[in-house]
Amino acid sequence: MPSSDTLYEESHLKALRLLESNPGMSQRELSDALGVSLGKTNYCIRALLEKGLLKMQNFRNSENKLAYAYLLTPAGLTAKADLTARFLRYKVTEYENLRKEIEALQQEIERTQANT
Numbered sequence: 211m212p213s214s215d216t217l218y219e220e221s222h223l224k225a226l227r228l229l230e231s232n233p234g235m236s237q238r239e240l241s242d243a244l245g246v247s248l249g250k251t252n253y254c255i256r257a258l259l260e261k262g263l264l265k266m267q268n269f270r271n272s273e274n275k276l277a278y279a280y281l282l283t284p285a286g287l288t289a290k291a292d293l294t295a296r297f298l299r300y301k302v303t304e305y306e307n308l309r310k311e312i313e314a315l316q317q318e319i320e321r322t323q324a325n326t
Contacts, residue, residue: 216300220297223293225240226252226293230282236277237255263285264280266278266279
């Protein structure tokens with residue numbers, strides 16, 4: 211089971227990836243894309259802003275309403291790359307563990323079938 215730190219980093223990575231590709235995304239859109247509450251999304255964005263990984267910029271959206279764009283800072287780009295590398299290592303380890311478990315289960319089924 212992933213640790214709370216891993217889940218925390220995963221949500222930050224997902225947010226950074228989404229905002230990098232769509233800086234004008236609203237918090238509600240980001241919340242929907244992340245599959246978390248609007249409050250958790252706001253908490254995540256505030257944390258990224260406080261760490262200096264994001265900056266906010268005002269812009270006028272298509273309805274000529276004032277909105278915010280969330281832009282990755284140079285530190286945000288570096289953090290995204292670091293988080294991506296860590297997340298990939300975690301997923302590769304998880305994959306290897308699953309592969310071993312699947313092999314063991316298949317061998318168990320084969321032994322059981324051979325004995326019946």
